[in-house]
Amino acid sequence: MWAAPGDGRGMRTLWTDAPDAMFRLAKAFREGLVSEEECDDLRHFIERGWLIWRNAIPAALVDAFVRDIHGLHRHPGKFARTDHANPGKPNRTAHDRAPNRYESFFDLYVNLASSRAVCLHPRICRFLSLVFGTPPIAMQQLLFQRSNAHGVHQDTSVVAVEDPLLLAASWIALQDVTEGSGELAFYDRSHTLPHFLFADGSKRMPRTGADRAGYEAALREACERAGMEYHRFLAKKGDVFFWSADLVHRSHPLSLPPDTPRLSCVTHYHPTTTQPFWFRFHPEHRTVRGFEGRGGYASAYYRLSDETDGMASPYSSELA
């Protein structure tokens, strides 16, 4: 069900999504709080709901991360991954003894410094700090080795924050993306649509019984009716794509085989003025670990309070 246009449902928003965002941006620029380049980036993000940085993450950092990803099998039991090879078992702890080049891994920032160096890169943290007004907290990360063929959605339906709109994400290309491999695609300016509400009146898709096909069709039709352009992101290694909480996006349908590599890292972040919705239900997962004074991370998969000098182990209850 759609809320009436302009009905904010009493939800807090990022300043970049507020009606006076352009005014606030001009003021911040006048006061010297943002550079000219940052001002251009923020204007784009405010108006379009997304932003692309070409060649933003140095190749050495991407290469170190990819090396670690290809060595995950050397740490059996330390990583959580999808189990798409066994349909019906969505997630599991990885005990692979050989490299797995098919599944997606969760929250690698917990155990891999190379993941933190990429997803909490100083330039990324600076931009998100401007958008959030606080340092960013990474709270859910998916490392894709191939497209998972996600249908049309807004992340507010699947990545729940206590304040649903205090959310942004980055998509970082760890290789050049081939056309037809399920490239990320999105509807320009779709963050401005009225709120889509599920049966309980929230923006969270219920875990069971949701009419997923109806939801996808409703979003697609709304974007098309509003004349919002559909873009495919043919990323090169090191490119970064940012999107705001409600940008409508998907994995573009595959024309190549489903195991075609598309190594990419998605991280969802919130400001420190809110917290993940799952903090309500998993008190033992409420630890937020700071990172080099410019950001932090939390995880539904790992209990950071249990982390010792070595690697943390994911908790199976979260993988059920």
Ligand SMILES: O=C(O)CCC(=O)C(=O)O
């Ligand atoms: O990488 C993709 O194709 C889509 C990923 C996505 O929508 C997400 O992780 O929120």
Ligand SMILES: [Fe+2]
């Ligand atoms: Fe998404």
